[in-house]
């Protein structure tokens with residue numbers, strides 16, 4: 334017998350108390366309307382289809398609005414989400430958060446380099462307490478001082494993004510970002526001293542709230558925890574900032590104490606280093622906490638760029654549930670958000686795993702030919718240029734399909750089809766790229782300048798596209814997709830493949 338909703342008085346009361354304790358700044362009357370329609374949708378769902386709605390009993394679906402589904406959990410009010418951003422990027426990057434994921438987070442705080450309000454959300458200058466000497470002497474604070482004297486005025490594109498393709502690394506916003514990590518930990522703890530968990534994300538991190546709730550509920554929050562996506566700079570292991578990382582309350586205390594005692598040394602260390610997530614990781618380690626290896630729950634790739642057959646640390650992402658994605662563009666935010674909402678409407682309470690995302694969101698978008706699309710095929714490349722450079726011997730060793738691969742989109746597909754492991758390809762006149770990894774890729778007229786969220790942005794190329802024929806086209810070998818999915822699913826047949834890493 335499938336469990337179903339019990340619309341008794343108790344659960345309606347729980348439901349009402351969940352809604353009324355919401356921190357959302359909405360007029361009371363509106364909230365009541367949402368509340369009423371929420372109760373109605375619950376009753377409606379309950380009466381309508383028992384077999385489809387099968388949440389685990391501990392969960393209640395929270396309908397704040399008929400068009401919004403947020404999954405509730407015992408833990409939801411014990412988490413503070415800390416969103417770190419910067420004044421040079423937030424106008425562009427924050428609004429999508431307000432329209433999507435932030436609607437479900439119960440408590441969050443936004444840290445930046447300047448106090449301001451945006452669309453009714455308070456944004457805090459997390460750097461206000463930094464030592465004056467550093468603010469005056471460290472070159473990174475030029476931007477900060479400019480912002481505080483003149484706001485965003487007179488910051489031109491060059492100032493914001495730096496120049497050249499690797500401009501982001503020279504980006505003043507990104508350089509300043511390293512100073513924010515330790516103060517963010519201290520201020521988050523002051524802001525919410527008794528939260529059980531503090532989840533740190535960036536402006537291009539997409540957090541899957543219900544998966545985060547489910548995952549964190551598996552840990553003992555009374556112990557010091559630092560959950561991170563592993564990364565090394567020289568020999569320092571740390572949790573990568575853009576993938577998001579999580580600290581438990583005891584861990585926050587240990588870090589803040591360590592920071593307060595060693596502040597001058599740590600300021601000097603921050604001056605010398607360049608990555609704030611690494612600086613924090615070192616401090617956490619020195620405070621006595623080892624990082625918990627949280628890949629693939631914490632994810633460094635985005636929806637468009639992830640190789641769906643990615644495995645690390647002997648784990649196959651496909652079988653697990655993501656709690657974050659990184660480098661998420663606004664389009665990807667929208668896609669994921671709509672997927673999450675639809676998923677909960679139809680599979681209430683069911684964990685959304687990588688393979689579910691692939692099947693519901695990626696697979697329907699794969700086509701034999703997709704124009705103006707770069708599928709990031711980065712395997713074997715065939716181009717007229719390479720061919721011309723080959724000695725005769727090399728040319729003779731190629732099959733006719735290989736020799737002709739760069740001549741047309743169809744010839745490029747043919748060479749991919751001739752290799753049993755090839756699953757996708759992309760074509761530009763004169764150049765054919767093939768790949769054995771399956772990626773969704775992104776629209777070809779997007780030009781991305783990014784390294785870390787605080788640095789960059791994905792901007793549409795400003796130049797008009799004169800010749801659409803010259804834009805990259807992509808294709809997938811459609812009749813190989815079913816086998817791909819089948820083989821991937823086989824990997825998850827062991828129980829371990831469906832677990833949470835804890």
Ligand SMILES: *[C@@H]1O[C@H](CO)[C@@H](O)[C@H](O)[C@H]1NC(C)=O
Nearest residue numbers: 464465466467596597600601
């Ligand atoms: C600020 O940094 C300077 C140089 O490291 C140090 O001498 C000074 O004591 C610091 N000020 C405070 C308030 O910590």
Ligand SMILES: *[C@@H]1O[C@H](CO)[C@@H](O)[C@H](O)[C@H]1NC(C)=O
Nearest residue numbers: 642644769816817818820821
């Ligand atoms: C996934 O990758 C592994 C190697 O990393 C490969 O052996 C396997 O065939 C791939 N699976 C699919 C379905 O492509």
Ligand SMILES: CC(=O)N[C@H]1CO[C@H](CO)[C@@H](O)[C@@H]1O
Nearest residue numbers: 709710711759760761764766
């Ligand atoms: C034909 C072509 O340009 N293919 C591209 C596919 O995507 C990868 C990664 O983005 C590029 O390196 C290839 O050049």
